[in-house]
Amino acid sequence: NGGPPGEEDLLNIYQALAALDALRPPVVRLPDLDWHEWAGHETEKNPALGRRGIRLLLSAPELLRPQLRALLRAAGPFHVLLPFVSSVTEVLRVKQLLNDLGEELAARGEPWGNPVVGLMADLPAVLAASDIMCCEANFFHAGDHMVRYVMGTDAADLFDAAFLLQCLLLVERMHRRHKKVAVSTRLVNEPAAIPVLIGLGFDELAVPTGALAATRQLVRETRHNTARLVAAKVTSFWEPGQAREYAREALARVRI
Structure with a gap:
C-alpha cells in the first residue's frame, strides 16, 4: 500500500521464519532507512550522517513499535540487529522498549519472546566504545x-x-x-x-x-x-x- 508493513503482516513473516528448521536462530535487521526514505519529502543537509537507522527508528515510534511487537509476539529464537548505532544509549532505549512491550503483552496474557540484541558495526563509534557496547549487545555484524x-x-x-x-x-x-x-x-x-x-x-x-x-x-x-x-x-x-x-x-x- 506504499507504506511500511503493519504489525500483523510483520507477525506473519516472523512466524514463518520461526517455523523454519534452521540450524541457527533467524537474524532480523531492523529497517535501515534515512529520513528522506521514511518521510518521502524533507531532506537533511547530510543524509548519510543524519537521522537514519536506529536514530530514525527511535524518533519514529510508529515505525519501530510494530517491528518490535511483531518480533515479540512471534516468540521465536530471534536475533535482532540494530543498524547505525552510535551510542550505547540507543541500545538501552531499544532494550527498554522491548521490555515495556513484553510487559504489555504479558498483561494481556499473550506469550512473547526475548530477542537477542546485536549491533551493526556501521560506525567507528561501535569499535571505539567496544567495551561498553559489549555490555549491552550479544553479537556484532x-x-x-x-x-x-x-x-x-x-x-x-x-x-x-x-x-x-x-x-x-x-x-x-x-x-x-x-x-x-x-x-x-x-x-x-x-x-x-x-x-x-x-x-x-x-x-x-x-x-x-x-x-x-x-x-x-x-x-x-x-x-x-x-x-x-x-x-x-x-x-x-x-x-x-x-x-x-x-x-x-x-x-x-x-x-x-
Missing part, C-alpha cells in the same frame, strides 16, 4: 556501511589494508569479550576473500542465497591455520590490487 564510514567512499577496494585491519581490530576487540562477529560486505561474494575473512577471525559469513552452497563448500575445504597466514600477508600489502592478486594465488593452497 560488519556490513557495507562500515566500508563507507571507515573509508569515506562507497567505491573503496575492500582489499585495502585499512579496511581489512579495521575488520581485524573489530574481531579482536569483540572476541576479547566473547562476542561473535559476522560479516556481510561485498567481499563475501569474492571466493578469494573467503579464506581471508576466515583468517581475520570472523565467526559467520552472511552470503546471498545463490552463493550459499559454493561458499559453504569453500569454508569446509579451507585450512583455518593457513587462512590466518594468508590474511596476515594480505593485510601487509600497501596496494589493494596486490593484496587481491595474492589472495587469488593463495586460494588453492588454503584448500584441503
Whole structure:
C-alpha cells in the first residue's frame, strides 16, 4: 500500500521464519532507512550522517513499535540487529522498549519472546566504545556501511589494508569479550576473500542465497591455520590490487 508493513503482516513473516528448521536462530535487521526514505519529502543537509537507522527508528515510534511487537509476539529464537548505532544509549532505549512491550503483552496474557540484541558495526563509534557496547549487545555484524564510514567512499577496494585491519581490530576487540562477529560486505561474494575473512577471525559469513552452497563448500575445504597466514600477508600489502592478486594465488593452497 506504499507504506511500511503493519504489525500483523510483520507477525506473519516472523512466524514463518520461526517455523523454519534452521540450524541457527533467524537474524532480523531492523529497517535501515534515512529520513528522506521514511518521510518521502524533507531532506537533511547530510543524509548519510543524519537521522537514519536506529536514530530514525527511535524518533519514529510508529515505525519501530510494530517491528518490535511483531518480533515479540512471534516468540521465536530471534536475533535482532540494530543498524547505525552510535551510542550505547540507543541500545538501552531499544532494550527498554522491548521490555515495556513484553510487559504489555504479558498483561494481556499473550506469550512473547526475548530477542537477542546485536549491533551493526556501521560506525567507528561501535569499535571505539567496544567495551561498553559489549555490555549491552550479544553479537556484532560488519556490513557495507562500515566500508563507507571507515573509508569515506562507497567505491573503496575492500582489499585495502585499512579496511581489512579495521575488520581485524573489530574481531579482536569483540572476541576479547566473547562476542561473535559476522560479516556481510561485498567481499563475501569474492571466493578469494573467503579464506581471508576466515583468517581475520570472523565467526559467520552472511552470503546471498545463490552463493550459499559454493561458499559453504569453500569454508569446509579451507585450512583455518593457513587462512590466518594468508590474511596476515594480505593485510601487509600497501596496494589493494596486490593484496587481491595474492589472495587469488593463495586460494588453492588454503584448500584441503
